[in-house]
Amino acid sequence: MPRAPVRVRRVPPRAPHEEPADARPEPRAVSTYLTDLDLERLPRHVGIVMDGNGRWATQRGLPRTEGHAAGEAAMWDTVVGANEIGLGWLTMFAFSTENWNRPKAEVAYLMGFNRGLLRRRRDELHRMNVRVRWLGRRDWRVPRSVLKEMQISEELTRHNTGMTLTIAFNYGGRVEIADAVKKLLADHDAGRLKGEKLGPESIARRLYHPDTPDPDLIIRTSGEERISNFLLWQAAYSELYFTPVLWPDFDREHLYEAIRDFQKRTRRFGAIDEPRD
Secondary structure, three states: OOOOOOOEEEOOOOOOOOOOOOOOOOOOOOOOOOOOOOOOOOOOEEEEEOOOHHHHHHHOOOOHHHHHHHHHHHHHHHHHHHHHHOOOEEEEEEEEOOHHHOOHHHHHHHHHHHHHHHHHHHHHHHHOOOEEEEEOOOOOOOOHHHHHHHHHHHHHHOOOOOOEEEEEEEEOHHHHHHHHHHHHHHHHHOOOOOOOOOOHHHHHOOOOOOOOOOOOEEEEOOOOOOOOOOOOOOOOOOEEEEOOOOHHHOOHHHHHHHHHHHHOOOOOOOOOOOOOO
């Protein structure tokens, strides 16, 4: 059966913010942007491609690394806002398998930044009852110090029962699918496929986190209209939402705008609407 095309939403640009270039506000304690948001019809899982840090910095005459640093406030406010409304799953694309091709100095900065981010925020996440997970390869390219901080964060929050925050780090959708196929072939060679009916679920159950529901909504910032190798298998029927807002300017208000738009859509999953009497 032909797959129904994924529908996208393009958001018109806003007027630029007027705050100083180095402004990094702390998250608001209580959101004032919940009007018209139906908390009974939230997407179960939201994925975010956090894009635009470099352009944000360039527009202000700053080094690209300053854009990454400014993105921490956006990430934290978004996480707090998602938890505030009771979102179940939030996946944030922090570093792709292709990002290793960036300048060595920028990659080194990102390794240190993400290590420090985990160290700074994990106790707060634990107090919020958020479970933290890593999505991606834990291979030789990832510094041991980053691996250690992620493992500590995962272990600390393992039994939390609130929102699951998945950090996609050293992640690529094609690599994840390839790794799932390798697991499938290894299971075949080891004789572990007896009685298993091969099909799409054979791949799905061998993905990095097979218990994670497919994303209902994927948001990408910065105005780029592509998903850039993010959750390729899982995004088959995701709703896509593109906003021109650069990541350091993104906050929970923008998250709620995307969810409001999602709630106006009709998801058919390749079927058609049932006729009404």
